[in-house]
Amino acid sequence: MKTSEITAAQAGLIGCNTCSLLTHPVSMEHPGHCPRCGAKLESRRPNSIQYTWALVIAATICYIPANLLPVMNTTALGSSEADTIMGGVIYLYTSGSWPLALIVLIASVMVPLGKLIALAYLLITVQRGVKGGVRERTRLYRMVEFIGRWSMLDVFVDTFTVAMVQLKPLMSVEPGLGVVFFAAVVVLTMLAAVTFDPRLIWDSGTEIEVRPVAAPKGHPSVLNEKSHA
Amino acid sequence: MPESTLHAELPRATLVTKKHRRISVIWLIPILAAVVALGIAVQRILSEGPTITIILKAAQGIEAGKTFIKYKDVNIGQVTAVQLSDDYSKVKVTAKITKSAAGLIVEDAQFWVVAPRITLSGVSGLGTLLSGNYIGFGVGKSSRAQREFAGLDVPPAVADGQHGIQLTLKAAKLGSLGIGAPVYYRSLEAGEVTGYNLAADGQSIEVNLFVRAPYDKFVNAETRFWNVSGMNVSLGADGVQLHTESLVAIIAGGLAFDTPSFADGAGPPTGSTVFSLFDDQASAMKKPEANSQHFVLYFHESLRGLSVGAPVTLLGLPGGEVTDVGLDIDPKTQALRGRVEIVAYPDRLIGRLGEQQLAIGQTLAESNQERHAFFDHLVEQMGMRAQLQSGSLITGQLFVALDFFPDVKKAQIDWNLTKPEIPSIPSPLPNLEAKLGSILTKLDSVQYEAIGADLRKLLNSSDQVMQDIDQALIHFDKSITPEMKIAIEAFRKATLSANKMMQSTDAALLSPDAPVQQELRDAMQEITRTARALRVLTDYLERHPESLLRGKPEEKN
Numbered sequence: 100m101k102t103s104e105i106t107a108a109q110a111g112l113i114g115c116n117t118c119s120l121l122t123h124p125v126s127m128e129h130p131g132h133c134p135r136c137g138a139k140l141e142s143r144r145p146n147s148i149q150y151t152w153a154l155v156i157a158a159t160i161c162y163i164p165a166n167l168l169p170v171m172n173t174t175a176l177g178s179s180e181a182d183t184i185m186g187g188v189i190y191l192y193t194s195g196s197w198p199l200a201l202i203v204l205i206a207s208v209m210v211p212l213g214k215l216i217a218l219a220y221l222l223i224t225v226q227r228g229v230k231g232g233v234r235e236r237t238r239l240y241r242m243v244e245f246i247g248r249w250s251m252l253d254v255f256v257d258t259f260t261v262a263m264v265q266l267k268p269l270m271s272v273e274p275g276l277g278v279v280f281f282a283a284v285v286v287l288t289m290l291a292a293v294t295f296d297p298r299l300i301w302d303s304g305t306e307i308e309v310r311p312v313a314a315p316k317g318h319p320s321v322l323n324e325k326s327h328a
Numbered sequence: 329m330p331e332s333t334l335h336a337e338l339p340r341a342t343l344v345t346k347k348h349r350r351i352s353v354i355w356l357i358p359i360l361a362a363v364v365a366l367g368i369a370v371q372r373i374l375s376e377g378p379t380i381t382i383i384l385k386a387a388q389g390i391e392a393g394k395t396f397i398k399y400k401d402v403n404i405g406q407v408t409a410v411q412l413s414d415d416y417s418k419v420k421v422t423a424k425i426t427k428s429a430a431g432l433i434v435e436d437a438q439f440w441v442v443a444p445r446i447t448l449s450g451v452s453g454l455g456t457l458l459s460g461n462y463i464g465f466g467v468g469k470s471s472r473a474q475r476e477f478a479g480l481d482v483p484p485a486v487a488d489g490q491h492g493i494q495l496t497l498k499a500a501k502l503g504s505l506g507i508g509a510p511v512y513y514r515s516l517e518a519g520e521v522t523g524y525n526l527a528a529d530g531q532s533i534e535v536n537l538f539v540r541a542p543y544d545k546f547v548n549a550e551t552r553f554w555n556v557s558g559m560n561v562s563l564g565a566d567g568v569q570l571h572t573e574s575l576v577a578i579i580a581g582g583l584a585f586d587t588p589s590f591a592d593g594a595g596p597p598t599g600s601t602v603f604s605l606f607d608d609q610a611s612a613m614k615k616p617e618a619n620s621q622h623f624v625l626y627f628h629e630s631l632r633g634l635s636v637g638a639p640v641t642l643l644g645l646p647g648g649e650v651t652d653v654g655l656d657i658d659p660k661t662q663a664l665r666g667r668v669e670i671v672a673y674p675d676r677l678i679g680r681l682g683e684q685q686l687a688i689g690q691t692l693a694e695s696n697q698e699r700h701a702f703f704d705h706l707v708e709q710m711g712m713r714a715q716l717q718s719g720s721l722i723t724g725q726l727f728v729a730l731d732f733f734p735d736v737k738k739a740q741i742d743w744n745l746t747k748p749e750i751p752s753i754p755s756p757l758p759n760l761e762a763k764l765g766s767i768l769t770k771l772d773s774v775q776y777e778a779i780g781a782d783l784r785k786l787l788n789s790s791d792q793v794m795q796d797i798d799q800a801l802i803h804f805d806k807s808i809t810p811e812m813k814i815a816i817e818a819f820r821k822a823t824l825s826a827n828k829m830m831q832s833t834d835a836a837l838l839s840p841d842a843p844v845q846q847e848l849r850d851a852m853q854e855i856t857r858t859a860r861a862l863r864v865l866t867d868y869l870e871r872h873p874e875s876l877l878r879g880k881p882e883e884k885n
């Protein structure tokens with residue numbers, strides 16, 4: 100048993116989610132509140148896997164109309180044109196600006212899809228108790244979490260364009276329904292990334308059995324037969 | 329304590345905390361997402377109209393995703409794909425029709441490309457300059473749905489729901505007629521030319537036109553159509569005639585129609601009736617000649633001023649026209665002489681007979697033999713001869729007059745020839761100059777003095793007679809005679825100055841470089857030049873309508 104790989108839960112401790120203070124919980128069942136910042140202590144985020152799955156599935160559903168429906172309706176000189184995300188990418192590519200096409204393709208198509216796949220992969224490995232690759236999976240999770248705030252790029256571009264290009268009756272741009280779904284995908288994957296508890300990766304990754312928490316002296320302790328690891 | 333030991337050995341109950349398998353509220357989110365997405369999908373599928381394909385000759389600015397199909401300026405569909413047909417000869421346009429318009433897509437619906445069209449009679453499709461071309465749609469009457477259509481090459485000129493009649497004319501050449509050229513009925517615009525194409529045999533042009541209600545009811549199977557394009561200036565033996573229908577017709581060309589009075593009773597035109605297009609109103613409205621007789625005339629004098637189409641008159645009434653003017657070598661004398669072929673329409677003259685002689689006219693009209701006999705009688709007994717006469721002082725145009733000269737040499741008509749010859753006599757005054765000259769010579773040679781002297785002698789002699797009868801008359805004679813002399817002198821002066829005046833008129837009007845003729849010629853040349861410039865402009869505009877907006881592009885070398 101390597102101490103370096105022991106989890107707080109295995110040691111019967113809980114790290115505060117807010118200020119990271121390592122504390123002895125009142126009990127694993129009802130850990131109480133952080134003595135430093137007063138945040139509610141949680142050994143593991145309750146229902147993390149279920150919640151994350153729900154959000155990932157919702158995001159996946161939204162991903163389909165986000166790509167099929169137009170994100171932008173451009174009306175120029177009487178002719179109106181509806182652009183889907185992929186349509187925009189193809190237009191940019193065929194009109195010669197392939198770097199832009201690449202940016203849009205990565206930011207708007209590949210990143211949301213990659214996030215969904217990454218989250219699904221993390222969830223499945225955690226549920227199956229896969230032990231290897233803990234570091235890699237943790238890094239993947241960090242990446243998903245970090246990238247979340249940048250995937251709204253497309254939505255921002257869309258809103259800016261709509262707000263600025265209002266030269267009626269010559270030209271106007273109106274948001275399409277697709278952008279709503281696109282924003283939903285981004286928000287749902289961000290929420291899913293937040294709901295997912297990365298500590299679950301480590302739980303199955305460490306081979307140590309979860310020990311019952313030895314209650315500190317002077318504190319009443321309610322022991323569980325089974326830990327919530 | 330055995331009891332307690334036993335007690336201790338008993339297995340301990342395990343406390344199993346039942347894992348909460350309650351389904352979390354969070355699952356509402358994916359369910360909601362699925363419901364919304366499915367709802368949109370279902371709504372899309374339900375609102376999906378039919379997809380049709382239209383085969384066009386060229387794409388003409390049609391773009392996938394940008395071009396709409398419009399009916400009454402309402403979008404009823406959108407082009408989703410533009411491809412070449414399988415054999416690369418045409419363009420296949422795929423379009424999605426909105427569900428609400430699905431019922432319109434029937435067998436005989438029409439599709440055509442609407443592009444800006446600038447013709448001299450009007451500008452159409454200006455909206456497409458901004459919005460791009462679109463596909464126009466014409467409602468069909470059928471109720472059977474169809475999904476494949478052949479696009480029209482030219483938009484139908486007839487707006488939806490307009491009542492009227494579609495007609496086809498056959499013309500030798502198109503002239504300046506274009507699509508949209510007006511069709512007039514008694515100078516009212518009654519329709520327009522909707523299209524034209526070369527007939528299958530390549531020998532004529534088929535012009536399609538539409539006559540709007542209520543004018544359509546004036547079209548029957550015998551209605552005549554003629555060209556009113558431009559200005560119709562005809563210089564004929566009848567004088568100068570200038571005829572135009574309207575300013576638009578001058579520029580853009582046009583047609584006019586009317587039904588001749590003799591064809592009032594004709595039935596309505598059937599779908600297959602093909603009308604012929606006449607050059608002018610006169611030829612269009614001409615009654616068809618049931619009988620026509622060709623003759624040839626030989627003249628030993630100048631035929632200058634005699635043109636094809638010049639009238640042939642009998643006692644001054646038109647009864648035919650000149651069909652050819654040429655030369656001939658007399659087989660007997662080897663002399664070159666003028667040959668004039670004419671066609672006589674006996675019906676016209678017979679139609680002029682009085683009512684009580686209609687029966688005679690009828691037999692003449694019906695029987696060739698009777699008519700030949702009558703002609704023979706006219707030529708042999710009555711001395712009917714052909715003669716060239718001057719029809720117009722100004723233009724010097726000649727026409728053929730058949731008149732009676734009882735004391736000419738006897739002659740006969742040889743009816744066995746394909747074109748029998750009517751004997752001619754030289755024109756008494758082959759040209760006006762000679763005519764006027766001889767009049768003047770005659771006027772000049774009149775012995776006014778002698779007439780005066782004779783008159784005086786006469787008066788003297790009568791004076792003597794009178795003297796015996798009444799003395800009072802002597803006084804009369806003495807006072808009147810000198811005054812008479814003065815009057816005669818004045819008359820002579822007047823004729824001399826008339827002589828001079830006529831000579832100068834002669835010079836002004838008749839010589840080729842006479843100022844009047846010169847000015848007339850200049851004016852006509854100016855009109856020709858203007859017309860040519862207009863034609864160049866219209867041709868250019870037709871090829872480059874964008875130059876109205878952009879100006880003329882610079883010439884590329």
Ligand SMILES: [Zn+2]
Nearest residue numbers: 115118133136
């Ligand atoms: Zn804390």
